[in-house]
Amino acid sequence: MTEHDDFSQAAPGAFEILARDGAARLGRLQTAHGVVNTPIFMPVGTVGSVKAVAPDDLLALNAEIILGNTYHLYLRPGDELVARRGGLHGFAAWPRPILTDSGGFQVFSLEGLRKITEEGVEFRSHLDGSKHLFTPEKVMSIQRNLNSDIMMVLDECVPYGAERDYTARSLGLTTRWALRARKAYPRGAGKNLLFAITQGGFFADLRTESVGQLAEHDFDGFAIGGLSVGEPKEMMYELLAHTAPLLPDRKPRYLMGVGTPLDIVTGISMGVDMFDCVLPTRNARNGTLYTSLGKVNIKRKEYAEDDGPLDPNCGCYTCRTFSRAYLRHLYASQEILSFRLNSLHNLTYFLDLVRAARKAIAEGRFSEFKLGIEAVYA
């Protein structure tokens, strides 16, 4: 307890590993808005809102940190407008840590609307078609305005299927961009942490090279980017197993945009500390719910008169209060409440999952825990 109190006074960026179980780590990371316990799942709130739920819901679920997105918030409402309102914390009324993605992924997913050069990425807004330029420096400035606790460097996320030459060149660019970002925001210039993103596509040696180029530099954490972009699952796991151990042991490791319950547990087993994914919230809105017994597609006819709870082993408001029959009806009727109840549940499942993982690591039975998840989701 005193140890915890000591850590609560630690400077932002402090990362402590409390226990290990195999390659899995139990840790905690200090930020300007409080401590994040790892392994952690971070709900995604792209435009400054975790869709369908409110901050008090997230606090009730004990979400420790959420995501925002540089690209979206820069386009609308504008990072300076947000800055004038106390940054994203003040604007969105979220008191706990926030991580902002750099826009690198949008550069990837908006392919066709952008052009990548050494200087940065020129892109067209998906909102009004207007032209913009993101440089590593610009993206730092935007994230400083948003005042996120963890800022990500601008990177290029290489699509699955990209050739070796392209991937090799791209990884070098991502490294140079990362170093420019660090230079634009030197350590100690503020309380915001800065994470680098490793790339390397689907070539193990290029993954090694990318980590090699970045690991020696002074970042607060290291992310693995460019996975789960359409490749076969085994390939993702292979590259993850290859890459995770290469990342600095004493810094938090973040697997970007991943993933399913199985992906998360697998990532943890390989030594990853942080995860984010739209899956729990997006799938909630599309009727796919994650439960202790597996995925439930709540639209299915078989639930029309199912009076049981969505997940008998879940303590969330949705599961405590409503029947599958009612949840199916809400979905079929396209009621707003459907999005909210489904999102609350899925977020609970993902947050409970990492809480249970942390407990399992602390108790030295993580492999056993992982087998349990695999039994349901593999």
Next chain:
RNA sequence: GGUGGGGUUCCCGAGUGGCCAAAGGGAACAGACUGUAAAUCUGUCGUCUGACGACUUCGGUGGUUCAAAUCCACCCCCCACCA
């Protein structure tokens, strides 16, 4: 009673001689979704078949025609306006 319009596959609704098992939408059923251009997208949707294909459908009955949801006759029902 008169005049005009109309009855299409679960619903709405296109189709006015062959390219029609019949556009489109909805509903229904199933699936996808991984750093959110996603309350989105995909598939099925007359019956039988794995498929090719076969068979039965467009208010009813009868007819014209090589061929009818489409043309003709009569009948049934609905709507609008007029009396």
